[in-house]
Amino acid sequence: MFDRLKSSLERLLPLTRDEFVYFVTLLTSRKLAKHEFFLRAGEVGREIAFINQGCLRYYYLKDGNEFNGQFFFEGSWIGDYQSFLTGRPSIQYFDALEDSALLVMQYHDLQKLYTELPKFERFGRVLAENVVIGSQRRTASLLFDTPEERYLKLIQERPKVVERIPLHHIASYLGIKPESLSRIRKRLADSR
């Protein structure tokens, strides 16, 4: 039940048995069926979740069209960092792309954790850093990589995405239409 969480945490900071157990008491388990929401735009997302099993994404809605911001698999933490920290409503939708199992932590429980076990500040800091690094990498790629380059990088760097997620969602993530991704795939297949 908590194996994945344990090894994930231990990559960040060494924990005694008691510390880990305490951490776990702050979590609640939650199942999401495919297509169920973790958070909707307009809501305040004062919780973050460890994905124990499954896959989620967040997306923006503009003129009725979805634009995928990011995909998350088991082993990573998900949540609207902005909303979580500031208490303001989210502008993103978070939903499950597969049946998923989450371990959810509330904002005030995390704050309590920081106070009672300051070594967990490191956990919070690394989480925040990862958000910044991920977001800036994504911006850079959208700014100067072509859609084809973005697709090739995705295959290279995150093969799981290409394996488990429908192509129309990947197209949206790359900033193009499904038809264009089809053409890119054909181009690549023909040229080798």
Next chain:
Amino acid sequence: MFDRLKSSLERLLPLTRDEFVYFVTLLTSRKLAKHEFFLRAGEVGREIAFINQGCLRYYYLKDGNEFNGQFFFEGSWIGDYQSFLTGRPSIQYFDALEDSALLVMQYHDLQKLYTELPKFERFGRVLAENVVIGSQRRTASLLFDTPEERYLKLIQERPKVVERIPLHHIASYLGIKPESLSRIRKRLADSR
């Protein structure tokens, strides 16, 4: 000398005279002539700077081409947040677009400040939040706004950028070529 800094800080947290004076002792003044660098890709940027006067940008270099990430004017803080926090080399170039005057704070001085005057943690937190919010807004806009929409939003939301920064830099920020921005401007001028 410190008026702009003072009013900028006071928007975040109320300070006594002594606290502000202490903050100021941690800063060193630095002038940058137009085109001078604040930080180069490959270097570790263990300092952040308050822009007292002038304008800076950061950009990425790919295949010999510059891609502008963001512009900063007097009153804002600049630095490579990733490099600053993690101590790893930057992948961005920071340079001055006008003759500029900075107030520079070193990483270890900021850490000292957090320890000695914990109320400044708020300062650090808000700085970090702004980085995340800015980066995510930018990603979203690159993902689903057209270049023309991005240009119109820029005029609306950040008129200073359009007034003070050459169009070829703005084009690069929008993710297009100068010629394309010229055409967009013509299109807009013709259609009204």
Next chain:
DNA sequence: GATATTTCTTAACTCAGGTCAAGAAAGCGG
């Protein structure tokens, strides 16, 4: 197991942005 839905591809056409080339205008540096 039949039907509906989701997923993915292909084709024809349009259009915005890239590329290459050129030149005008403004600003700067000596």
Next chain:
DNA sequence: CCGCTTTCTTGACCTGAGTTAAGAAATATC
């Protein structure tokens, strides 16, 4: 104040992504 650089625009042509429409194949649903 003269020449050089920077800034900005325009035109012709090319290319890749959007749009619309259709259909095939795989999955889900009852």
